[in-house]
Amino acid sequence: MSLGLLTVCVVGSGGREHALAHTLAETAAVVACPGNPGIAAEGIECTAGAPEEVVADLFVIGPEVPLVDGLADRLRARGRLVFGPGADGARLEGSKEWMKEVVREAGVPTARSAAFGEGEEGAALGFLRTLPGLYVVKTDGLAAGKGVLVTESIDEAHDDVRAKLSGAAFGPAGRRVVIEEGLSGPELSVLAVCDGNGGVAILPPAQDHKRLGDGDRGPNTGGMGALSPVPGVGRDLETLVAEKMVAPTLDVLARRGIDYRGVLYAGLMGTPEGPKLLEYNVRFGDPECQVVLPRLQGDVAGLLHEAASGHLRTGFRTEDDACVCLVLASEGYPEAPVSGRPITGIDEAAATDGVTIFHAGTAAAPERRGGLVTRGGRVLDVVARAASLGAARDLAYRAAALIAFEGKHHRSDIAAEAARWHKP
Ligand code: AMP
Numbered sequence: 492m493s494l495g496l497l498t499v500c501v502v503g504s505g506g507r508e509h510a511l512a513h514t515l516a517e518t519a520a521v522v523a524c525p526g527n528p529g530i531a532a533e534g535i536e537c538t539a540g541a542p543e544e545v546v547a548d549l550f551v552i553g554p555e556v557p558l559v560d561g562l563a564d565r566l567r568a569r570g571r572l573v574f575g576p577g578a579d580g581a582r583l584e585g586s587k588e589w590m591k592e593v594v595r596e597a598g599v600p601t602a603r604s605a606a607f608g609e610g611e612e613g614a615a616l617g618f619l620r621t622l623p624g625l626y627v628v629k630t631d632g633l634a635a636g637k638g639v640l641v642t643e644s645i646d647e648a649h650d651d652v653r654a655k656l657s658g659a660a661f662g663p664a665g666r667r668v669v670i671e672e673g674l675s676g677p678e679l680s681v682l683a684v685c686d687g688n689g690g691v692a693i694l695p696p697a698q699d700h701k702r703l704g705d706g707d708r709g710p711n712t713g714g715m716g717a718l719s720p721v722p723g724v725g726r727d728l729e730t731l732v733a734e735k736m737v738a739p740t741l742d743v744l745a746r747r748g749i750d751y752r753g754v755l756y757a758g759l760m761g762t763p764e765g766p767k768l769l770e771y772n773v774r775f776g777d778p779e780c781q782v783v784l785p786r787l788q789g790d791v792a793g794l795l796h797e798a799a800s801g802h803l804r805t806g807f808r809t810e811d812d813a814c815v816c817l818v819l820a821s822e823g824y825p826e827a828p829v830s831g832r833p834i835t836g837i838d839e840a841a842a843t844d845g846v847t848i849f850h851a852g853t854a855a856a857p858e859r860r861g862g863l864v865t866r867g868g869r870v871l872d873v874v875a876r877a878a879s880l881g882a883a884r885d886l887a888y889r890a891a892a893l894i895a896f897e898g899k900h901h902r903s904d905i906a907a908e909a910a911r912w913h914k915p
């Protein structure tokens with residue numbers, strides 16, 4: 492047994508990784524690789540080298556791309572303990588076609604779908620014609636949450652299939668597409684911590700706002716805001732996800748020889764026929780992580796260490812309070828975000844009681860003597876905690892107003908609907 496603090500290496504540089512580093516640092520020594528200016532400002536070491544060169548007791552891999560690329564396998568081959576699936580399990584996110592195959596085998600309720608590749612445009616159109624009027628076209632491969640079109644127009648769906656299959660829209664990630672029947676209903680993100688041996692801890696459910704604009708209009712993004720708890724979602728739904736989705740999926744993976752240790756993130760839609768699975772992700776949601784972690788009471792580093800070791804034992808408690816995350820985005824996000832715009836007001840916003848600012852896309856600008864500039868699409872996550880969703884929402888918007896950069900934009904309705912229903 493180690494007498495010292497665990498050293499945890501958080502791999503990644505976004506808002507999710509800032510939230511992870513911030514929370515893990517409560518009970519562990521943390522190093523971030525590469526981290527970001529917000530993590531560094533908390534006094535957490537950030538290292539620019541390769542994760543393989545870092546020495547730590549535990550590696551927590553934030554984003555999907557390195558997981559799909561097999562970073563967890565490379566670290567495990569070096570004898571490191573890793574929270575995050577190998578490339579085999581990460582295929583659940585890396586290929587929507589494969590995910591659908593696993594989910595069907597597991598008997599998880601999900602949208603009807605079929606996959607098509609180059610030269611199968613005619614067959615794709617034929618399948619679109621069998622769908623009842625809401626069409627969904629997805630890139631098979633990774634597209635940072637932006638490869639999904641949901642439309643009522645079969646012509647638009649057909650054009651999108653053509654653009655994706657030709658490689659014009661998403662390059663190789665889109666050369667296969669999954670076409671699905673469109674479902675409608677409220678969305679929910681349920682994150683399960685899995686230890687590869689059947690041990691599962693369901694984290695408090697969260698809700699993301701994926702569309703760019705108010706009223707869920709505009710293109711899909713990586714996520715414009717999130718909230719937790721989700722009104723109306725109780726223990727029965729958590730049990731349903733655990734028993735009818737996560738457990739049978741892990742069984743199918745195990746039958747295929749896949750040892751899945753990490754987060755299995757179930758993206759659900761509440762349909763009139765009951766909850767259906769839209770997608771699996773193989774890591775913490777971003778920005779869901781930013782509202783889920785602050786609500787956990789207990790040793791989160793210890794929890795992830797146990798999962799990575801294959802033996803989840805201790806649990807955690809969930810705080811009764813509410814958390815809202817508001818994403819401040821760059822001009823041009825999601826298509827062509829503008830970088831390099833000076834940011835002011837972060838410290839003032841962070842000084843607001845109950846507010847934490849996580850950095851998602853910022854960079855140090857040496858010429859501005861310690862100042863920061865925007866770097867990428869989602870720039871800052873304003874996270875507020877309060878007794879109710881309504882109070883947390885007000886707090887987040889008040890703090891967000893203190894932050895300025897040219898082209899800054901955010902949704903004005905994050906958590907608005909949920910706050911109306913939340914009765915703490
Ligand atoms: P995914 O990456 O598969 O989660 O898709 C991103 C977003 O597209 C989801 O969060 C939903 O908002 C939407 N979406 C995905 N699949 C469907 C579907 N079958 N019906 C309606 N909307 C969907």
Ligand code: GLY
Pocket residue numbers: 636699713714772775776777778779
């Ligand atoms: N918030 C959606 C995602 O992390 O994929």
